[in-house]
Amino acid sequence: MTSLLLTAFAVVTGYIGLRFLRGLFTPRPQFEQLPGPESVSWVTGNIGKLFQCDAWDYVRHLSEAYGQTCLIHNLFGAKGLLTYDPKAMHAIYIKDQDIWQRSNMSIEAGMALFGPGLLSTQGEIHRRQRKMLNPVFSAKYMREITPFFYQIVHKVRIGQHPSRSQRTLALTHTFSKLESAMATRVRAGQEELDVVGWMGRAALELVGQGALGHSFDPLVEDTKDEFTEHVKSFFPSIADIMYGFAFLTLFKDVRGPSWLRRLVVRLWPDPAVQRVRRQVEMIYAFAQRLVAEKKNAVERGDEALLHRIGEGKDVMSVLLRENMAASEEDRLPEEELVAQIATFIVAGVDTTSNALARALDILSVRPEAQERLRHEVLEAREQYGQEIPYNELSSLPYLDAVCRETMRLHPSVTFTQRAAKQDTVLPLSVPVNGIDHIAVPKGVEVLTNIAACNTNKALWGDDAYEWNPDRWLRPLPTAVEEARIPGIYANSFSFGGGGYSCIGFKFSQLEMKVVLSSLIASFRFERSSKGFVWNLAGVAFPTAGFGDKDPEMFLKVTCVNLA
Template sequence: MAFSFPLPLAVAPFVIVYVLWLVFRNFFIRSAFDNVPGPPSSSWLAGNILKLLDHDAWAYTDDLIQTYGPVAKLHSFLGARWLHVYDPRALHAIFVKDQEKDVFTREPLTTTGANILLGPGLLATAGAVHKKQRRMLQPVFSVAHLRNMTPTFYDITRKLRIAIESRVRGGPQKIDMVSWMGRTALEIIGQSGLGHSFDPLVADTKDEYTEAIKSFIPTAVEIEFMRLVLPFVDYLGPAWFRRWLVTLMPQKSVQRMKHIVDMMYEWSKEIFEAKKALIESGDNAMLHQVGEGRDVMSILLRANMSAAEEDKLEDEELLAQMSTFIMAGMDTTSNAMSRVLHLLAENPDVQDKLRSELVNARETYGEDIPFDDLMALPYLDAICRETLRLHAPVTLTPRVANVDTVLPLMEPVRGVDGTLLSEIAVPKGSILFVNLRAVNTYKAVWGEDALEWKPERWLNPLPRSVEEARIPGIYSHVMTFINGSHSCIGFKFSQLEMKTVLYVLVSSFKFELSDTKIHWNFAGVTYPATSKGSVKPEMWLNVSLAP
């Protein structure tokens, strides 16, 4: 995609020299990955990467997996060679074994981009700063805290049930469920995470803030070309000047992202300042607020105020956590819940069986099933696990090697020269694309039915090959929430949210496919739309009262 970016004249010569150096190094100097098999480059400028980041990259990634196996060479921008990896032993080295030494970390351009869009929160920091933030945040995502927050989850999902019930009481209606899932997820993260109510879940009109956040990931994919500029961001002058440069860019996607980021920042800042003032005025004031001061941000602010000076987080870091909570917590979980509803609509027998379990549980435990009993419902748990295995919301995650190292392999691969490779040398600075969906559906681990959605697989002992593979995920032998210092800190929060919403919805309503097509777009977070490449998330289902 062509674009114009008015770099200061003083920087332009360095950019030209840098690009020429990259071209020379990548095209004329041999790479350690040259003996690793992989697809041929599609373009000297972008290699294979644009195919991998396409909104409809499912067929391309499936071919990459089936043709080249658990490790393959990719061609990236200006001839750079990257690795596509999903070998379980290699992933253990990347996410667990070498984490303390920071041998592999998030790719710098990814963290730079996150910092620009969200601020210096968990998604934008590394090393000691990231570890300090995570230590401060960890207690508020504990099971003990989630038990206390469960009533809030139920209060919100009951409002969702009432809203949908009012629309289908007269008969089945076609409803955009991804919109309602987004609004519900935002209200849950708002009340439980920030102590703020965004949406009463009653109006039928679109909420601008929710729509903006749902468009964040699709828009981020559209402006992937901006990665070429990220290495030079620090040389483009102060933030106000860089912002002015962005306003000059003609791309609609860039201006749309600017609007989304501005909206998220202003909302976060307003909530943050109000909450900080309340806490400073005394805890009694919090009792009259949403969540009564038990939300993540209230607890975090109080903990930060009482922490030792060396452990304190700056206000800008705390503010960035809010935007990070909203974006990461809303989009991934709401899309995962939408995926479950889509699958249940496609599999009515599974939906009926789940509804039977949920109705029986409601008769046993009452309207609000206690946390531990809800989490233990076997078929609901199996459906959530299987959906998160087969349809991980985040499909690819990049990592960079900070030192020269070696990746061990569970199964040797045959090199271009015909030799068997049981390990691969990874030079410092190398980029690895870890395919989470591929390892979650690796037939050598999960069996020949690995690509089938079969919740029943979790009701029986898993194949011995799953245990032997030792997939290094923090959740259920899958890499959906990854592992190590950058694992998803809110994965238990996400599980509770999914199960609470599904319990209330599926026990109350029946979901069927409508006449509107549902296309799941490949993106940083996969999302449903009515067509390939649409940046507007939509998922229309026919909804009626449960029989």
């Protein structure tokens, strides 16, 4: 073990030394002449500070002090760019997206964690994966799975919906739903609930039944499940081992056999690494079992198994059928299928559950907005019934505005990163020191500041930092429309843009609207006596204090009909 650590130290030291010597004798590129903050550390540059869990003020300071594009210092003395310039973003994510690829570190991290899934592939492999997956995230699919989402959120008893099949009714009877479980706690006098915990359990079950055709959690009682806990703490845990992914990038050409890599990770003397290893092993093993089970069912024509959960309309069942019917060149190998499932679990749960928690956090201190939303939902229920259909739910103006504004002001992901695979030129809509086109050498990494893009006062106005859903109920500022931010959702970059945008954003929005409308109709949310903070991370999450690894957000919850 000592020799392994000494070897790693020697490689890193040599790498840093070479970069330093090269910097002494190489003319400064144009992009390095841009203004920017001083480096905090020669090893971690500004990146270390940007990704600290309490870095919200620092992130905002950089956007306000240095404008839309500035120089930053990356790991080991490398220099890069931080931008939220719409024209630069359009070049990176749309016009020149084949030039701007995912960074080596993000690819190595994704491959090390779950293999060749959507978050770790690029180029032709990524396009082939999206071609296969796009149809199962269509609007038609969203309409079909909306009833199953309601079944998870509501407690529905046999006999209330005679038009449904007995299989569906049995499903709704078997699962004690989120709303019922929370109501039981509230009526028992346990009014301070860990809302992010309940949202995590609900999101995992929604992903399970809607995407995987599998039930993770019956939501019967207030218990902690090991698998759910591993999924919920995955992104908080990742923040502690970023240095490991930096090492992977340095060693990417000398990886060695997979058994050796696994052995090195298992013996690595860092509790944070071991925590992530256990999480990854459990999630990946589940994905392997599920793919094997579903694949065998499809090959055998076992419709009973495929229809057991979600009546065979889940993403996994549809994907496997489509994959088997696809041509040889379009078909996804099993390794990629397993990686997609593991990716769906970790990426689909935290982002949506924490966005829901953020919305309830905001509404808990804005009772007038909460009451306005409740009134809209209850009115819709009078017209359409307790389960508002997909099209009508999507069209509720204030619910849509609340979701849009929450995601604009508080995107789940604060940054995305790209690297130039060849020398290129980056255009700017706002010149820096008179420069409106920056020459960028091959290998330079650009960090996109999503939070700053979504709160740019030059576009959104002086109230850009304020949560104001009404901005979506009137025409947006002309500057926002003309900026043409290259995102796929609500004139923002919250779900990314281009060929690497979030493929499941419609799924996420449906989850958010079904859960939020159902809970607001039944419960009132207020701040509790237990404080919490939001941590900046790969996916922002709440805890009792900065740096804690266990997500937690207690709110006071009361039943509306009992208040």
